[in-house]
Amino acid sequence: MKQLDKEEQQLLDLLPKGIERPRPLKELVKLTGWSSRKVRATINRLIVLHHQPIGATYKQPNNGYFIITNDAERNIALAPLTSQIKQMTERANAITNATLEES
Template sequence: MEHLDKEEQKIMDLLPKGMDRPRPLKELVKLTGWSSRKVRATIYRLITIHHKAIGAIYQRPGNGYFIITNDTERNIALAPLTSQIMEMTKRAQIISNTDLESED
């Protein structure tokens, strides 16, 4: 596992431990001066390359990112991801199995 670069470390320093007060994307953008795309890409790298346990809550109020500290938080962070995977799989299956109209 590689060491964190300056940007990755900056995000890690800004994320709260635990989900009690998750940090919203808008706030991370404001604190870093980066675009939302760059913040999300950095969080993606932290999770996929550095194996950091970063979760997100998507419901308002109280949405945002946080460092997962226990199994309850892990399960809460996994729920929307699992749901999204199921919905995307369903959509892909429907598209794959739909008869295409042939134009004559």
């Protein structure tokens, strides 16, 4: 695993440990001065390249990102991802099997 760069470390330091007070994307944008796209891309790098256990919860009012600290939090973070994968797979299958008009 390669070392975190300055921006990755900055963002990681802003994430709370545990799901009790997740930090919303808007707040991370405000604190870093970055675009929401850059924040999300940096979180993705932290997870995929650096294997950081970062989860997200989307339920209002406690939506946001957090560092996963136990299996219950891991399951909460995985639920929307597995649901999204299922929906995307169904959509891809529907497109694959769609009858195309002859031109």
